[in-house]
Amino acid sequence: MIKAEGLTKHYGPLTAVDQISFKVEPGEVLGFLGPNGAGKTTTMRMFAGFVPPTAGSAEICGHSIISDALAAKAKLGYLPEGAPSYGEMRPREFLDFVAAIRGYHGDELRTRVGEAVERLNLGTVLNQPIETLSKGFKRRVGLAQAILHDPPVLILDEPTDGLDPNQKHEVRQLIADMSANKIIVISTHILEEVDAVCNRAIIIAHGRILADETPENLIHRSRYHNAVTLRLSRDGDLDAVAADIRAVAGVDHVETRSDARSLTAFPDGDAMILPSIGDLAGEKSWPLEQLQLESGRLDEVFRTITAPDSAAEAA
Amino acid sequence: MSAIVTIARRELRAYFATPVAFVFIVIFLALSGWFTFYLGGFYERGQADLQPFFTFHSWLYLFLVPAISMRLWAEERKSGSIELLMTLPVSIWDAVLGKFLAAWLFTAVALALTFPIWITVNYLGDPDNGVIVTAYLGSLLMAGAFLAIGSCISAANRNQVVAFIITVVICFLFLLSGFPLVLDFFAGAPQVIVDTIAGLSFLTHFNALSKGVIDLRDVVYFLLVIIAWLYATSIVLEMKKAD
Incomplete structure (x- = not known):
């Protein structure tokens, strides 16, 4: 188990991390989400023992990161932001070095x-x-450096940043394969990634935890959750369709899109509301091109939580 | 202990993976030979000793050793690899010591490669080899002191050039602290302080050793300088590693 209690970091007058507390149990893959400068990297660095906290405490498998730092570091596999390493070394030498430091x-x-x-799959570049x-x-x-001692806790700062889609998929697969009995914490800006690999998400902004839920629950927070979006062919009359949909039971309001061909009905x-709208579409023979149920938009939830003002403006 | 060795080995390998090692050793050997024969008057003196060889070591080290030490920590901080090193299960002291020992061992290798001059002087005459061994020891200790200073300055700077220049200046002051250049600055101070500062001079301590006089105080002096600056390195790193 890893645990943070009132973890705080000040840089001069700036509060990078403000009294963060949470626990993660084995089997959990925790996604750390937040805008740039939210405090994700600082929090991870405090866990990794690189940045000393100003206040509060953190533990890795029962070892305090302050008073028992070496034991805590031994239990941890850590990928720093940007995956720094020694450029002049070859991967084989580098991994041998890390393994030797870890006592093998x-x-x-x-x-x-x-x-x-x-x-x-590093065989070709060793x-x-x-x-x-x-x-x-x-x-x-x-990543190889972080997992080679099969640590019970993995903290990966933006593990897929800068990778192409195939490589992203491979890394996510790797995380999924290892997740069964480990604690894995990843930070990312990529929202689909949270949906794809995490079973828990913490959103932080301005150094505070704003949400701590499963990705599904986060999506349910979206106003798009269970909304219905449809698009008409060119000769459709969007205003008429919008008026019909407004009358359907359970529809709260309808937003039409600027392309004058599509709209979204919010429950x-x-x-x-999908079945009723579907029935109505058949009854009235709307010239439909597309009809879909929205599951919710994580980016919209993210914006609503982390920057409520700008999200309101955009809507 | 094994962490220190692992870090030192990696560091030493890094010197030889880049042209640093080659350039340093070639220039060190070329300059030390040139100084010995042209400025030191190795032949003209008509004496079978290595005095003209060792006399110039302090000045060679003044510029060459900071070139080795400047990258010790500044490079790790710039490339971000310090975050990797400091999150592995090693203590800061192990890392400081490992890196320092690698740099010291490297200068020892460069120093050892000056052996032809030792052979030459033995071929030409009948020198006191005990004096020469002591002088080599003193030279190595002085190089270690320069390196320890450089290690601390390198830890405090992200920029290698800045680290180099500051290290040269501080080493210069330590070298000459027994001379008017530094002592005049403290002219108004009590005699005790002036004497203490004069006693810090690398040159004074090295000169005794290079003449074959093993005074324990000189050896202890250099070792203390090394330990003090390495300790300062670990404090600076603790404070600034993540900046």
Whole structure:
């Protein structure tokens, strides 16, 4: 288990992290979401023992990051933001170095490094200087370094930043494979990623936790949750359709889009309005091109939570 | 202990993975030879000793050692690899010591490669080899003191050039603290302070060793300087590692 209690970090007059408290249990994949400068990286750095907290405490598997830092670090696999490493080293030397620091030697060192190399498909680049590798390979070298001692806790700061879609998929798969009995904390700006790999999401902004829920519950917060969006063909009369839909039971309000061909109907509370609208469409033979049920928009929830003012403006 | 060795080994390998090692060793050997023969008058003196060789070591180190030490921490901070190193299960002291030992061992290698001049002087005459061994020891200790100062300055700066220049200036003051250049600055101060500052001079302590006089006080002096500056390095890192 990892635990933060009242974790706080001031940089001069700036409060980067403001009394954050949370716990994560094995099996949880926690996504840290927040705008740039929200305090995600600072929080992760405090857990990793790189930045000392101004106040509060944190524990990794029962070891305090302040009074028992070495034991805490031994339980942790950490990927710093940007996956820094030693550019002039080759991945094999680099991983051997990290494994040796972690106390492995001889056959066990080779096995550990070999497993990490295999998991991240680094076999082809083992003998090229790290500084000559592509961004994707550099990130994977950083990940290999973080997982090679099979730690019970993994903290990954933007593990998929800068990767192409295939590489992102691979990294997510890796996280999913390892998640069963580990604690994994990742930070990301990519909202779909939270949906794809996390079973818990914490949204922070201005150093405070604003939401701590499952991704599904977050999506349910969206005003688009269970809304219905439809698009008419060119000769459709959008105003007439909008008027018909407003009369349907359970519809709260209708928003038409500026392209004058599509609209979104929002339900009143948890009402399920898709069947009624679908029936009506058949009855009135609307020239429909598309009819879809919205599951909710995470980016909209994110904006509403982290920047309520600008979200209101945009809407 | 094993962490110190692992870090030192990685660091030492990094010197040889880049042209740093090659350039340093070649220039060190070329300059030390040139100084010995042209400025030191190795032949003209007509004496079988290495006095003209060792006399110039302090001045060579003044510019060459900061070039080695400037990258110790500044480079890690600039590239961000310090975050990786400091989040591995090693103490700051292990990391400071490991990196310092690598740099020191590297200068020891460069120093050892000056062996042809030792052979030369033995071929030409009959020198007191005990004096030469002591002088080598003194030279190595002085290099260590320069490196420890450089380590601390490098930890305080993200920029290697700035680290280099500040290190040269501080080493210069330490080198000459027994001379009027520094002492005149403290002219009005009580005699005790002037004497203390004069006693900090690298040159005074090194000169005794280079003449073959092993005074424990000189050896302890250099070791204390090294430990003090390395300790300062660990404090600076603790404060500034994440800045």
